[in-house]
Amino acid sequence: MAHAHKPILAPVGDEVELTGPWADALRRFSAHLALERHDSPHTVRAYLSDLHEFALFACRCGIGSPQGVTLAGLRRWLGEQQASGAATATIARRAGAARVFFRWSTRESITASDPAQTLRSPKIGRRLPETLTQEDARELLDAATAKAAESEGPLGVRDVAILEVLYGSGIRVSELCGLDLGDVDEQRGLLRVLGKGDKQRSVPLGQPGLRALARWRSVRPQLCAPASGMAVFLGARGSRIDPRVVRRVVHESLRGVPQAPDVGPHGLRHAMATHLLEGGADLRSVQEMLGHASLATTQIYTHVSDERLRAAYRQAHPRA
Template sequence: MNAEPLDGQVRGFLDHLTVERGAAANTLLSYRRDLSRYQEYLADRDVRDLAAVSEAHVSGFLVALREGAGGHPPLAASSAARTLVAVRGLHRFAAAEGMTPADVAREVRPPTPGRRLPKALPVDQVVAILEAAGGGSDGAGEAAASDTPARLRDRCLLEVLYSCGARISEVTALDVDDVDREGRAVLLRGKGGKERIVPIGRPAIAALDAYLVRGRPGLVRRSEPALFLNVRGGRLSRQSAWQVLATAAERAGIATSVSPHTLRHSFATHLLDGGADVRVVQELLGHSSVATTQIYTLVTAQSLREVYAQAHPRALR
């Protein structure tokens, strides 16, 4: 009995990915799994050849992915979009090889993933993290001195991150000369080499003064312009800075996952909660478009709805 045309067409596409495109084993496994589900969908509709597939079939398959069909659970938008990539690749290949008269999947667009709101910490949790960076336990159950060079650096690092709303890469790239302590401003170099000057608060300035006077001299080993130094006297890496925050969050007893971007998100959210204009926050964050910053207004609106739902006697519960 001859194999159905669709089986051979899918095998031909996978062979093309292997030989012509040099696709990785994991990629091939993913494509094979996604296309097997597509074949199952088409077979249920008595479609055995790509030449018989219409755009409506491809669109219907996408709907089935999102809603769940054939005993499969519904897929999230991102997973459905990944599966559609395999299907579109198959039809593009079939059209190019003359197996089908046209690429019927070309106009079928993947679903747009839901917009994830940034995670922001309450002010009291941010303060707890900042304070934990300069003191607390050393991990062995003994109190650690808050004025060691490393602890002074760690407190200063996190204070600057939150005070300026900076990216972790921007802070680890700082040189000593980038900080104007008298003018209370910091020069940050963002994405694409764009520079911006942002103000810095008094607590961060105090942490900077303490670190530059009593901390950094104990870390420096050679002529090094970097503001934040590691124990070998070189520039602190992003990975090490990330660990500083993770350790401080653990000491502060913060149960949720905290990353350097969490402090950046918290910075923006707290400014908007305090009445700052979204375009001012845009400039401080270094966003090229205000649309990127406006996602934080969704965060504050969501917070207002939660407070309303909990506190208003006539709220819908």
């Protein structure tokens, strides 16, 4: 493959660091993802991790800049991963990262043409997400409420509110952590959340969630510190709560419901959507509540409900 630059690899301890054209291009792409596309830090890290791996592969092949990459080179990269046993989903994700990067690099004139334009991803089967039953969710919240009543201090009250808001509204962990006091409309039972792509939406929250939030807000001053600002949820030291703390709260609480899968915070979002559809909500309304850009993303929850219906039929009907 032709290339315009000598590949540059600099050792850093036991790792290899990119320098030169590849490093410059990935730095600019990182800024594009964060500042123009408003992707989350997690998404930016995932793109850069995959593209860093490809850039190292390209340099080993003597391609010192994005300009020298061809479709054949990209296919060889994905083929080597497949041969080494990488999961189909991983290969599909990396192919997607390459398409996004080279579409951008062509637009920015870093590359003269887009070598990934016709790069195909391997097809992956859509796996139904594990989710909680309505009884599991009830047990989870009852157990957390009982634990908070037995403990001293505000953290137990906060944890109940976290669980009630995640399950009651279906918002993402990042959206929960970003809530400010002014985002809670108790009168109308709404939360104003800032979702992916800095898109704002209003999400309903039921009475149990509003009551849990009110109890938490009554004890919130016990944790307040100069760093608290207007954050609804606070960590033990008074600053805005970290997503890792929220995940730990959910995982620890789920351990108190032995029959429930350990689905984590996103599993509460799955459960909320599934239970809404089981209760007769229409798909468009659920899409709006979840903040999905595409209805196809929301439709996975209809498959969950259908599978539950078939499982109940197989278990209960004598002619199943």
